[in-house]
Amino acid sequence: MFPTFERDLTAFEENAILQNHTAIYVYGEIDYLDVFGDRHLTQFRFRCNGQGYPLGLFKPDSEGNEAT
Numbered sequence: 001m002f003p004t005f006e007r008d009l010t011a012f013e014e015n016a017i018l019q020n021h022t023a024i025y026v027y028g029e030i031d032y033l034d035v036f037g038d039r040h041l042t043q044f045r046f047r048c049n050g051q052g053y054p055l056g057l058f059k060p061d062s063e064g065n066e067a068t
Helices: 013-016
Strands: 022-033 039-048
Touching: none
Parallel strands: none
Antiparallel strands: 022 039
C-alpha cells in the first residue's frame, strides 16, 4: 500500500518542513504470529523534515516506536 497526498504541498508548507518547523509523519503497526505461535506487535512512527525532505528520507521519531 502506497499512501499519497490528495493535494500538493504549498510553498509555505514545504518551507516549514525544510526549516524543521513541521514534518511529514508515517505511522502504523505490524502484528504477527511467529513460528512458535507467539504474537508480536510492533508500532512505528517515522518523520521526514529538514535536509531529509528533498531526498524523501524518513527517520524514526523519538516517540511512537514500540515492540513486543
